[in-house]
Amino acid sequence: MTGARSRTLPARGLRFLLARRRVLLRLAVWSALETGQTFLIGYGPARALDAGFLRGRPDVGLAWLAVTGLGVLLGAYGTARVYAAVAALVEPLRDRLVERVVSRGVRTGDAGSLSGLTQQVEIARDTFAGLVMVSRSFVFTAAGALAGLFALAPPLLLVVGPPLAAGVVLFAATLRPLARRQEAFLVADEALAGHLGTVCPGLRDITATGAEARIAAATGERVEAELRAARALARWGVLRVASLAIGGQLPIVLLLATAPWLLAQGVTTGALVGALAYVTQSLLPALRNLVHGLGTSGSRLTVVLRRLTGDSGVVAGRETPTHTRPDDATTGRRTRLPGKPGGPFLQGARRGAQDRPTAHADADPPGRNAVPARAGSPAAPPPALSLTSVTFAYGPASTPVVDGLDLTLAPGTHLAVVGPSGAGKSTLTALVAGLLAPDRGTITVGGHTVPGPEAAAARVLIPQEAYVFDGTLAENLAYLRPDPVPEEDMLAAAEAVGLAPLADRLGGLGARVDPATLSAGERQLVALTRAFLSYAPLALLDEATCHLDPETEERAERAFAARPGGTLVVVAHRISSARRADRVLVMDGRSTAYGGHEELLRSSAPYRDLVGSWTPVPCRRRSEPALTLGDADRVDAVAGPGLAGDGRHVVAHGPVGQVQAPGDLRDGGSLGREG
Structure with missing residues (x-):
């Protein structure tokens, strides 16, 4: 098939040129002036020496030099007409290529048509023009030089x-292998670029899933x-240089080396100078x-024309868009996942089957910036998470x-990390996940060093x-498991996390999922x-429930906290997440505090600021809303006494006059990008 394609392209090129015989004739006529110019460049100085200066007739010598100069002027005029x-010759080629690209793009919806129009067609046009110029110049220049050598001697x-x-001949023999x-080099370069285009947007997830070695190998x-x-x-390319040395530089050496023999054969001094x-x-x-x-541009033109005319396996210089799953990227196998390109890699890696730890132990209470571990027996399991002077x-x-x-979490701990924006919460999870390397200190997960x-x-x-x-939904859910996942396990997990209603609406586990039709919260439920x-x-839930309503968020967090041997770290954005956690880590950019919710309310001023503190004030009359909306039915959007809320809702534990709005935990500090 490849040989047929290789024969098709030259045949098309020959038909294209034969259809423009008049243009080729005009090109040859104007190029003939270059032949005369080349002939005079050697013949004129030779005659100026032999018939003029060496015989004491400078007027004859100057006349021949004047003729040579006139020939150069005529050659320059011919070169200008050659353009x-x-x-x-070139513009019709460009027009035909544009028509072909547009026709294919309209007919097949080819996404590479834009690249074909804006880049590849112009490459073909400019390269073809350059090839015509250098090929024509060599043919007519060689003809003029050889004719001049014969005329001299x-x-x-x-x-x-x-x-x-x-x-x-040597150069001509290298053209096809060189092409x-x-x-092959362009295909390899495109494959590498395409692979990096898939991998680079997912570097965070690759590191988070521990797939660095496999992705690096791929x-x-x-x-x-x-x-x-x-x-x-x-x-x-070395052979190409050798052909240039043999054909263009070796004759100079031979002319100098054979000069005595040439002079003995009657070659004049002027003729020898003209030959040089x-x-x-x-x-x-x-x-x-x-x-x-021709060696470089000719190969490039061949490749581009094959792609533009459809004679190559790769259409218009592009591959069919695909999404690559992490395991496929490591093996070089691309899995066709039609849909939105450019998404990051999945959150996790396919895990090898391993025993889950079953011990549950609470971490010990706090220091200002350190959380000491409880001393255990040598048989005790390693901490689920340990940070030392990080x-x-x-x-x-x-x-x-x-x-x-310093932080140590025993297996089974449920930790909430809270703090204002920029305090370092997401930075902490990135360090634990191995996405970032600490400047100092060590991190271990399950007793193993990170990364x-x-x-x-x-x-x-x-x-x-x-x-x-x-x-399918099942493929999405089972992706992090190396072994087949029973349907009942997936259904139980969906029910526990809160995905079951979405699964029913989609049509069950076998239903296909279109990410574009899912909301941000629904995608979070699938990932959870x-x-x-x-x-x-x-x-590690780095605000992984921020698009869920409070009830669904609570359900998901409780499900993770109840996993046998599971340890949960949540970057919290609602007060309720901190209340549900066994321990809370408060980060405010200057220091940290660690403990339970009630304990931190008493001991940590930054935590009280985040949760929302209030001071009771005397109430002399029945409380009324501070701002009346003027509703005719006296229904005002203010919480009444005894109501408890969450997130951005009003929270009240007493008279309305004592109401405070605790707000989102992310709004409790200075503005800025979260760490």
Whole structure:
């Protein structure tokens, strides 16, 4: 098939040229002036020396030099006219390519048509024009130089002609292999670029899932493939340089080496100087332009034309858009996931089957910036999470976001991390997940150092923006499990997390999921259930429930907290998350506090500011809303006494006069980007 395609493209090119015979004739006529110019460049100085200056007749010598100058002017005029003829040859090619690209784009909905119109057609046009110019220039320049050598002295052709012919033949023999290597290099480069375009947007999730080694191996394979293609191209490039040395530079050496023999054969001094002028001023530059132009641009033109005309397996220089799942990226196998491109990788990695720890122990109470671990027996399981003197800053001159933090969580602990924006909550989860490396200190997950494959297998990160891929709901939910997941397990997980209503609405576990039709909260439910089914004992919820209503959020958090041996770390954005947690870590950018909800209300002023504090005031009369909405039915949007709320709702535990709005926990501090 490849050979047929290779034959099709030259045949099309030949038909294209034959249909424009008049243009080719006009191009040849104007190029003939360059032949005269080249002829005079060597013949004129030779006659000026032999018939003029060496015989004491400077007037004759100057006359021949004047003729040579006139020939150069005529050649320049012909070259200027050549550009118009080349344009008449090139522009129809561009028009035909544009018509073909537009026709295919309209007919097939080809997404690569824009690239074809804006870039590839212009590459073909400019490259074709350059090839016409260098090929035409070499042919007519060589004809003029060889004619001049014969006119000066036929023995000169015996010295210059054979190496010139050998260099051209060697170069011609490398054209097809060079084109194949050039195309192989471009394909390898496109494969690497496409792979990196898939991997780079998902670097956070790759690190979070512990897939660094597998993704690095897959990327390394593509890099090695491109390196092999580049080396093969370079090896053939050496032959191209050799052809230039043989055809353009060896004649100079031979002319100088055979000068005594040439003079003995009756070759005059002027003729020898003219021969050197032909080689150095005409043949060598023309051959150099041909080798570099046709060798590189010719291969590029072949590749581009194959793609634009559909003679290549890759249409219009692009691959069919695909989404790559993490495991596919490691093996080089692309799984077709039609849908929205550019999404990050899944939150988690396929876990190997492992025993889940069953011990539950509370972490000990706090220090100011340290959380000591309870001393246990040697047989006690390792901490689910341990941070020792961890410090991290986003730059050498930046204030540390996390500064000397010590934290130990026993298996089964439910921790809520709270604090104003920029306090370092998300930075903390990124450090635990291995997305960031601490400047100082160590982090372990399940006794394994972070980063590392063992630690990666022991935790799953669910970020705020959940990723759902095209496929069935069951495929999305079971993705983090290496083994088949029984349907009853998926249904139980969906019921526990709160996904069951969405699953019923979609049509069950076998229904296909279109991520574009799901809301942000629904995507979060899918990602949460996927993580719930994974074998990772440590779950990191980095505001992974921010798009859920309070009731659904509570259900999901309680489900994770109840997993056998499971440890839960939640970056909380509602007061209720902190109330439900066993322990709360308060981060305010200056210090940390650790303890239970009620304990921190008494001991931590920053936590009281986040939750919302109030001071009772005397109530002399029946409380009324501070602002009346003027509703005719006296129904006002203010909570009444005894109501308890959450999030951005009004919270009241006494008279309305004591009402305070605790707000979102993210609004309790200074504004800024969350760490």
